Amino acid sequence: AQSVWGYDSDNGPERWHENYPLAKGDKQSPIEINSKDVQHDSSLASWHASYDPGAAKTILNNGRTCRVVFDDTFDRSVLRGGPLSGAYRLRQLHLHWGSCDQHGSEHVIDGVKYAAELHMVHWNPKHGNFAGALKQPDGVAVVGIFLKVGPTPKPEMKRILEEIENIKTKGKEAPFLHFDPSILFPKSRDYWTYHGSFTTPPCEECITWILLREPIEVSSDQMAKLRSLSKNAENEPASPLVDNWRPPQPLKGRIVRASFK
Numbered sequence: 001a002q003s004v005w006g007y008d009s010d011n012g013p014e015r016w017h018e019n020y021p022l023a024k025g026d027k028q029s030p031i032e033i034n035s036k037d038v039q040h041d042s043s044l045a046s047w048h049a050s051y052d053p054g055a056a057k058t059i060l061n062n063g064r065t066c067r068v069v070f071d072d073t074f075d076r077s078v079l080r081g082g083p084l085s086g087a088y089r090l091r092q093l094h095l096h097w098g099s100c101d102q103h104g105s106e107h108v109i110d111g112v113k114y115a116a117e118l119h120m121v122h123w124n125p126k127h128g129n130f131a132g133a134l135k136q137p138d139g140v141a142v143v144g145i146f147l148k149v150g151p152t153p154k155p156e157m158k159r160i161l162e163e164i165e166n167i168k169t170k171g172k173e174a175p176f177l178h179f180d181p182s183i184l185f186p187k188s189r190d191y192w193t194y195h196g197s198f199t200t201p202p203c204e205e206c207i208t209w210i211l212l213r214e215p216i217e218v219s220s221d222q223m224a225k226l227r228s229l230s231k232n233a234e235n236e237p238a239s240p241l242v243d244n245w246r247p248p249q250p251l252k253g254r255i256v257r258a259s260f261k
């Protein structure tokens with residue numbers, strides 16, 4: 001059987017284009033951000049999230065990440081402002097992380113790789129549904145938050161990490177209720193924005209990225225917790241779910257704008 005895509009040598013990012021041609025497009029994500037090339041745009045508005053804690057549904061290990069799913073059947077939890085026109089519905093959040101604290105993020109900032117990167121995925125309801133939004137350049141908005149290992153870990157990450165016990169192997173899902181993901185935001189609203197793609201196949205180029213400049217802090221133990229997830233199903237040989245990140249892709253002349261000086 002065709003090995004589905006993943007992050008191993010035989011099915012990893014260097015080979016995705018064989019089954020997913022968009023992966024070789026000229027608006028791919030993630031990217032390396034070099035502050036010297038960033039353009040400050042004073043016309044960029046601030047972004048605002050208004051999330052309903054009741055929209056949180058379940059947390060899942062799909063063998064490639066840990067994902068929290070939200071009810072997106074109406075404008076219940078939305079992101080607006082910043083570079084966006086209109087309100088985008090929160091659909092899910094997930095993470096990418098490394099096998100050690102020194103790497104794991106997908107976007108790289110002035111050569112700095114963070115231990116992990118959290119993505120909050122929103123879609124534009126003017127395109128009818130998520131599948132339709134994937135076909136549009138303004139279809140999806142992802143807020144990226146960097147996780148940095150430091151001395152004052154953010155207690156708000158605890159809720160997600162506590163749930164990991166119940167979703168250790170691929171396919172395991174647990175209820176995840178009454179959760180407002182905006183508690184995960186750092187203090188500063190400063191962000192970079194550019195147009196790119198999903199960092200996972202089929203790598204559709206439908207994303208307005210909003211990357212928060214200020215990382216949130218986690219402890220090394222919290223990172224170890226994330227690394228205790230397995231990519232295998234319960235009855236399969238154990239294989240740790242780590243290094244589920246795509247490396248930076250060619251910028252191809254794109255402009256990265258900053259909301260800050």
Ligand SMILES: NS(=O)(=O)N=C1NCCCN1
Pocket residue numbers: 119121142197198199200
């Ligand atoms: N890492 S990413 O760009 O957010 N990729 C995603 N792929 C599937 C749907 C949600 N997000």
Ligand SMILES: [Zn+2]
Pocket residue numbers: 094095096119199
């Ligand atoms: Zn992601």
